[in-house]
Amino acid sequence: MLRPQLFRCLLLILSVLAAASQLFRPLQAQMRSGGTVLRVRISERKSETAIERVRVEIIRFPSEVVNAAFTDGSGGIEFGPLDAGSYVLRASKSGFQDAETTVDLNGRDRIANASIEMEPQGQASNSGGKVSARTLSLPAAATDNFQKGMEALQARRNPRQSLEFLQKAIAAAPDYYEAYFLEGTAYTQLNSAKEAESAFRKAIELKPDFISPYYPLALVMFGQKRYDDEEQLLQQAMKQNADGWQWPFELARCTALRGQWAKALDYGHMASGKPNAPSKVHLLMGDLYSNSGHIPEAISEFEQFVKADPQSPYMPKVEKALTSLRAAARTPASADSR
Numbered sequence: 001m002l003r004p005q006l007f008r009c010l011l012l013i014l015s016v017l018a019a020a021s022q023l024f025r026p027l028q029a030q031m032r033s034g035g036t037v038l039r040v041r042i043s044e045r046k047s048e049t050a051i052e053r054v055r056v057e058i059i060r061f062p063s064e065v066v067n068a069a070f071t072d073g074s075g076g077i078e079f080g081p082l083d084a085g086s087y088v089l090r091a092s093k094s095g096f097q098d099a100e101t102t103v104d105l106n107g108r109d110r111i112a113n114a115s116i117e118m119e120p121q122g123q124a125s126n127s128g129g130k131v132s133a134r135t136l137s138l139p140a141a142a143t144d145n146f147q148k149g150m151e152a153l154q155a156r157r158n159p160r161q162s163l164e165f166l167q168k169a170i171a172a173a174p175d176y177y178e179a180y181f182l183e184g185t186a187y188t189q190l191n192s193a194k195e196a197e198s199a200f201r202k203a204i205e206l207k208p209d210f211i212s213p214y215y216p217l218a219l220v221m222f223g224q225k226r227y228d229d230e231e232q233l234l235q236q237a238m239k240q241n242a243d244g245w246q247w248p249f250e251l252a253r254c255t256a257l258r259g260q261w262a263k264a265l266d267y268g269h270m271a272s273g274k275p276n277a278p279s280k281v282h283l284l285m286g287d288l289y290s291n292s293g294h295i296p297e298a299i300s301e302f303e304q305f306v307k308a309d310p311q312s313p314y315m316p317k318v319e320k321a322l323t324s325l326r327a328a329a330r331t332p333a334s335a336d337s338r
Helices: 012-024 124-137 140-154 159-172 177-189 193-206 214-223 227-240 246-256 261-272 280-291 295-308 315-330 332-336
Strands: 036-044 055-060 064-070 076-082 085-092 099-105 111-118
Touching: 036 055, 036 085, 036 099, 055 076, 064 076, 064 140, 064 214, 085 111, 099 111, 140 159, 140 177, 159 177, 177 193, 177 214, 193 214, 214 227, 214 246, 227 246, 246 261, 246 280, 261 280, 280 295, 280 315, 295 315
Parallel strands: 036 111
Antiparallel strands: 036 076, 055 064, 055 085, 085 099
């Protein structure tokens, strides 16, 4: 087998360590004063009705989480200013199927717009009614402080002030799992990993099928190199959200970083087969194949990525990887090293 270190061309997996660390930078440091403001609207697919309190996560390709926030009463949310590049918008809300879209910002426009349509999950009207009834059953002090906390975190970008309101909301309604999730998000922005983990875990404990806390909690663990804990959490998330491609995708990365290449490839194949799997899955598979010595398969995956996303800002690195891999495939010495 070819030595893996010879073909770490793209280094997608290892570079995620740096991407995960971005989760703990203050939000202000992630934004730029002269970029593009991205306005997003979330609606129900059939009725086109706006959906409020949808968690929207914006990810700079391939894996840097820039921000996460909730839509307002109009189904809208605003991010930015953002640098030019490719971003993934991922929307999630109890009672709806997760949805996402890709946005390319050119850096020239001051304002850009994007929209995501979400499908109700199962019996949509019943599920939505239960969520609404639960919200109405919460004490006014809880919901009022939650809204103030969300506004402080999103509009004013003040996580410390947000925590003051969110802790009041939790005191008024100890089972307010959304408040615990938002609390974890605020602690994340303050670089308080221990407190963030505690809040995310509490949200999951209160409502295991509330998907939103799983991914940021997994990134907390990833940033601390707690790959065994992360794998256990991602397996739990996959049981709750079997169609989500992001769980096997992350499982592939954390197992690869422990040198478990066969297992990582299995997870990568699983991610590839999920509905709406993005083009970056080909990057992951190409990197896994190249690092485990499967050069023809790595070339095929990177070529599929080039075809699927030719405008990607990662194209220069992909082309460089392909050049190296094709040269290795033509070199007789590479066969002797098997």
